[in-house]
Amino acid sequence: MDILFALLTFLSLAGWIFLRHSFFAVPLIVALSIWVEDFFPLSHFPMYSDPNNSENYFFVASLNDKGEPEPLPINALTGVTAPKVKKMYKSWAKDHAKSLGKSDSDLTPAERAEVGRRLLAYLKEQAIKKKKDLPGTAALVEVWIVYDNEKGFSETPEIVATLPAGALPVSS
Amino acid sequence: MSILSALQSRFSSPRWRHIAAQFGIPRFHRFEIVFMRVLYAYVLFQCMPLGEPFSNHGLKIAEAIVPGDSLAAIVGNKESNRMLRPPLPPISDLLPQSEAKIPFDAQPQPDGIAKFVDLTFFHDDRFVEILPWIVLPCLALYISGFGLPVALPILCFVLLGSRTLYNSQGYIHHGFQMVSLILLAQTVVSLWALWKNPREAMGLKPASAMTRHGRTWWDVLIRYSQLMIIASYMIPGVIKQFKSGGQWFLNSHYIGVQVVKTHRQNYYNNLEEEWAPEQMPPLANFMLEHKNWTRLLLGCGVGLQVIAFLALYNRLTWLVFGLMFISFHYLNDIMFGLYFYHVEKLDWIFLVNLPFWAWWLWRRFARKAPVALDAPQALPGGVTAAG
Incomplete structure (x- = not known):
């Protein structure tokens, strides 16, 4: 192309x-x-250019005592919207994969977690600039939405990365 | 015979010459050019990252024109703020308010010229403090029609530089692309005019024919603005066919899955109850359960993008396509929450061109002195140049 x-x-x-x-x-x-x-x-305005039966999104959460993610209002805390979180993750994952000489779809869970941690650190830094913070252990959660003609919609969350409370933000 | 000569002789029949003329640079009346300049300058002001007080006093300025608290009440209420929609953007987006200072002091994922230049000075308070002193006089020059080869490159640098910094954070924001492309095209045209005839380009001499078809450089300026609008519409229409392997139309009902994604993302912004994740947006279910209706509706939108170049044919097609583009944006807004208010304004300014139609209808029905749609005619003479 x-x-x-x-x-x-x-x-x-x-x-x-x-x-x-x-x-x-x-x-x-x-x-x-x-x-x-x-x-x-x-x-090249790639939005909505390849629709298919699955799509993913990300949200930022704080892990409770049971280790379950409780969503955080990321835009209010950091000024970065949820769609931007996804775009940033995708872009950073693509660059990280390129540095490893592979495709971003071939990243291992550990490599994805590394990208996710850097992103959480960036978001933490943005929150601090707004005199706020990401409380507790922050988590980046990816949710896959899948549509099946017979079963309808399903949504499957997965924690991609965590950033412990007190971790220092790292300027990019 | 060279390839070029062969092509030129093949396409020199009367029909092709007519098509080439129709899709070439038209003549604009002087008042049209003035209206377009003033309105585009307003949109440019709204896009400039001037920071406070320009970015948060738009309502106060507007209240000087519409006294009392009614405007604040209208803008503060979600429903009344959209009372003019359709066909216009929300009232809050029509206020004389610039953008805030670019909130980023780094460019971790450089886009565009940020790959070569550090643009973080657009975040520097000292630079932002002097920016209005640079931008506002340039906008005044632009509106006046004087010194455009000086004003436009400066405005272009500010807008493109600041939005490039904004887009260098790892995600691309598309809301300013069309207005920036138009500004870049106008800058190039003004510099071309400066090379051709410096006094005319600086506004020190009345405009004369500068192209081989008797067009002034103002005609070229406005036409290239229209060309950038059309190109911006065609890009997403074309890319969809390639990225989807030609399956976009057949798979378009899966946009319903994207509607759910957008719904969820809206929730996780600020955890507002209206977007609660327990809810499934009705539109998503409709799209996936009524595949063919969805394909038809969305296919019309993409089809409109692919044939956007037809808008350039004559004034009537500018109007018709301009209104269709505005309707397209309105439907995207209410169906997907996807809005591009600056783009809608540019459609109104450069395609729908209401001042012309108001004048044309007045001449036809009130004055009984109709004006041809392809008026004014070409100027005599003309230096050979790109037409």
């Missing part, structure tokens, strides 16, 4: 320069944005 859109970018650029018609700016920007993916203000 990269090669196709790189080719389309150059063809559109050639059309814009040599045929001297402003319309070619449209396919140029479209092809260039999809090729480079994200380079502000260009973006």
